[in-house]
Amino acid sequence: MTxxxxxxxxxxxxxxxxRWDAPPPNGEPRVYFANHTSHLDFVLLWSYLPPSQxxxxxxxxxxxxxxxxxxxxYFINRVFCGLLIDRSGPDARGAxxxxxxxxxxxxxxxxxxxxxxxTGDRIAPFKAxxxxxxxxxxxxxxxxxxxxNLNRVLPKGELIPVPMVSRVIFGPTLRLEDGETKETFLAxxxxxxxxxREDGR
Amino acid sequence: xxxxxxxxxxxxxxAGTLAxxxxxxxxxxxxxxxxxxxxxxxxIGAWWVMSIAFVAATLTGGIxxxxxxxxxxxxxxxxxxxxxxxxxxxHRALAWSFFxxxxxxxxxxxxxxxxxxxxxIPVYGFLFIATRIVLSGxxxxxxxxxxxxxxxxxxxxxxxxxxxALMLLDIDGYDAxxxxxxxxxxxxxxxxxxxxxxxxxLIGRRRIAPTVSPNKTWEGFVGGVACATLVGTGLWxxxxxxxxxxxxxxxxxxxxxxxxxxxxxAIKRDRGVKDFGSLLPGHxxxxxxxxxxxxxxxxxFHLTRFFF
Numbered sequence: 028m029t030x031x032x033x034x035x036x037x038x039x040x041x042x043x044x045x046r047w048d049a050p051p052p053n054g055e056p057r058v059y060f061a062n063h064t065s066h067l068d069f070v071l072l073w074s075y076l077p078p079s080q081x082x083x084x085x086x087x088x089x090x091x092x093x094x095x096x097x098x099x100x101y102f103i104n105r106v107f108c109g110l111l112i113d114r115s116g117p118d119a120r121g122a123x124x125x126x127x128x129x130x131x132x133x134x135x136x137x138x139x140x141x142x143x144x145x146t147g148d149r150i151a152p153f154k155a156x157x158x159x160x161x162x163x164x165x166x167x168x169x170x171x172x173x174x175x176n177l178n179r180v181l182p183k184g185e186l187i188p189v190p191m192v193s194r195v196i197f198g199p200t201l202r203l204e205d206g207e208t209k210e211t212f213l214a215x216x217x218x219x220x221x222x223x224r225e226d227g228r
Numbered sequence: 229x230x231x232x233x234x235x236x237x238x239x240x241x242x243a244g245t246l247a248x249x250x251x252x253x254x255x256x257x258x259x260x261x262x263x264x265x266x267x268x269x270x271x272i273g274a275w276w277v278m279s280i281a282f283v284a285a286t287l288t289g290g291i292x293x294x295x296x297x298x299x300x301x302x303x304x305x306x307x308x309x310x311x312x313x314x315x316x317x318x319h320r321a322l323a324w325s326f327f328x329x330x331x332x333x334x335x336x337x338x339x340x341x342x343x344x345x346x347x348x349i350p351v352y353g354f355l356f357i358a359t360r361i362v363l364s365g366x367x368x369x370x371x372x373x374x375x376x377x378x379x380x381x382x383x384x385x386x387x388x389x390x391x392x393a394l395m396l397l398d399i400d401g402y403d404a405x406x407x408x409x410x411x412x413x414x415x416x417x418x419x420x421x422x423x424x425x426x427x428x429x430l431i432g433r434r435r436i437a438p439t440v441s442p443n444k445t446w447e448g449f450v451g452g453v454a455c456a457t458l459v460g461t462g463l464w465x466x467x468x469x470x471x472x473x474x475x476x477x478x479x480x481x482x483x484x485x486x487x488x489x490x491x492x493x494a495i496k497r498d499r500g501v502k503d504f505g506s507l508l509p510g511h512x513x514x515x516x517x518x519x520x521x522x523x524x525x526x527x528x529f530h531l532t533r534f535f536f
Contacts, residue, residue: 043310043505182316189322190306192505192513 029106030081034074041071041180043192048199048223049170052080056130057200059084059170060157062220063139064147064178067188072137072172073107075195084135085110087126110136123156127163140216147178150221153213161203161212169216171198173223196223232406234466239283242415246276264429278517282414286407290338293392293410298334302326303514304384307504311495312376317366321357321377329353330385337393345393349386354378383522384515390525397529399536402468409532412467413481416460417524420482421489423459424452441493453482468536477528484527485520492519 061072069086076084086103090111093103103109110129112122126136138160140153161167175194181187201219203212253269285296309322329349336345358374394413397404428448436444460478464471492515496504505513 176310179310179314179319182319185319185323187323187327189309189319190302190326192307192310 031078033070033102033106034078034081037067037070037074040188040190041067041177041193042074043176043194045075045195045197047197049197050200052077052084052135054080054083055168056133056164057084057135057168057170058130058138058157058160059135059172059197060138060140060216060220061172061174062150062224063141063144064174064183065144065181067181068139068174068177069107069137071177071193071195072174075197080135082108083133084137085129086137087112087122087139089114114142120159123159123163126156126160130160130164130167140213144183145178146183150217153217155209155213157216158203158209158212165203168200168202170200171216171220171223172196173198173220175224194225198223232403232408235406235408235411238408238411238415238463238466242279242283242411246272246279249275283411286410289407290392290395290405293395293407294334294338297388297392298330300514300518301330301334301385301388303505304388304518305330305380307513307515308380308384309377311499311501311504312373312380313369314373314377315366315369317364318361318373318377320364321360324360325353325357325377325381325385329356329381333385333389334392337389337396340396345389349381353381353386357381387522387526388518390529391521393529394525394532397533397536399468399532402536404468408466409468412460412463413525413528414521415463416456416478416481417485417521419459420452420456420485421520422452423455424448424486427451427455437490437493440490440497444490444493449486453479453486456482468532477531480531481524481528484524488520488523491523492516 059072061068069088073081073084073086086107086109088103088107088109088111090113093099093109093111103111110125112125126138129136138157140157141151142154142156143151145151157169161169173194173196175196176191177193180189180191180193198219201216207215249272253265253272256265257269281296285292305326314322333345333348336348357377361370361374361377391410391413394409395405395407397409424444425448427450428443428445431451432443432445432447434446435442436446436449457475457478460481461471461475464474467474467477469477492504496502503512504515
């Protein structure tokens with residue numbers, strides 16, 4: 028219930044043009060990976076998934092941010108069923124293991140492989156986590172998702188969002204190829220994401 | 229439920245017109261088909277939704293209309309700002325515009341404070357937005373960014389708020405609070421749009437503003453304005469006007485609406501887009517639908533307030 032209200036509000040605030048180049052989700056676990064400029068990124072992406080898929084699609088989120096304060100904790104745990112990971116510290120590999128466990132259990136993930144929010148001018152090089160996740164679960168389908176204009180809805184450092192029309196594009200799926208190196212794969216995934224953007228950056 | 233007989237007639241007429249349009253659209257789909265007909269049918273479908281939302285809001289009295297038009301202002305400003313060259317430094321000014329200026333404007337309309345609602349945005353909003361933006365310290369494109377937001381507020385909020393303000397007019401021997409005058413304005417302005425489109429498609433040849441909007445023709449303009457004037461004249465019984473006055477008002481509404489559509493087209497053309505949004509199937513965004521209302525509402529309000 029709360030989920031539906033949150034999804035409707037997110038689309039009223041920041042929704043706009045949405046396009047699926049990927050086949051619609053069929054219940055098989057998927058990893059949606061998107062560019063990251065705003066805290067609203069995963070909320071809007073999640074709100075455009077079919078309601079039946081939302082429960083089983085878990086945003087991967089930074090523990091240090093989302094465990095501050097009861098409101099954030101409530102939303103990330105109860106509404107979005109987020110998978111909280113430690114960004115810093117020695118346990119970065121443990122995060123990949125936990126993501127792989129979720130995928131193996133049949134859940135989908137929302138991931139921001141840039142690792143942190145950017146200004147929206149360009150997509151930063153991807154962190155290795157996406158590659159290691161695919162190594163552990165080579166059969167999982169990846170869906171690049173381009174989110175445009177969210178950096179204007181709620182940029183870094185702002186508290187109040189401003190309504191804005193956005194573009195959300197679910198690109199064609201891809202997979203880790205046999206024998207593909209980390210560098211090639213990450214570059215290919217990033218290129219697939221960039222290709223969805225209007226300015227191609 | 230509705231005791232006002234004239235209002236009942238207006239609503240029956242509206243529903244009848246839409247039913248006729250639906251029937252015609254479906255007949256054309258089966259006999260002719262094609263993309264244009266599909267687009268027209270999508271538009272008719274959206275017309276039903278818009279009409280029902282609008283009538284439901286109007287029937288609840290002033291509050292419903294105020295909430296509906298405040299929401300329309302937000303959606304319109306959202307589309308406007310999306311296509312504007314605003315930057316990081318404008319975020320706070322925009323947050324104020326959406327969450328303080330818009331509610332305040334409609335509250336002022338709601339409490340009948342004409343003296344303040346008619347100057348809130350042109351005077352205080354004008355000064356406040358510039359001040360709030362300068363405080364961000366970002367000077368690049370300052371005047372362009374500031375002027376754009378001010379223009380957006382004037383068009384999407386100030387002008388739109390004149391529509392529900394019609395329900396608050398004091399007119400001797402006429403109950404404006406029933407929403408009939410608002411319905412009159414919206415019916416005339418929107419039928420002018422539709423009839424200009426229809427006449428333009430049927431016999432339109434000479435372009436009226438080729439660099440701005442290639443679809444607008446002289447034939448569409450004359451036919452649409454003339455027919456909308458007839459529609460408005462035929463509705464004189466629901467207004468405080470006699471038939472001649474209703475004709476003059478409808479004519480002014482249709483002309484102002486045409487100007488609004490043209491101006492918003494110029495903005496879209498400059499930004500390189502066809503529509504402001506994609507919220508309404510076949511129509512584009514909210515701003516695409518209400519562009520003619522923007523210009524017609526304040527003029528109609530002031531003419532009525534001055535002469536009646």
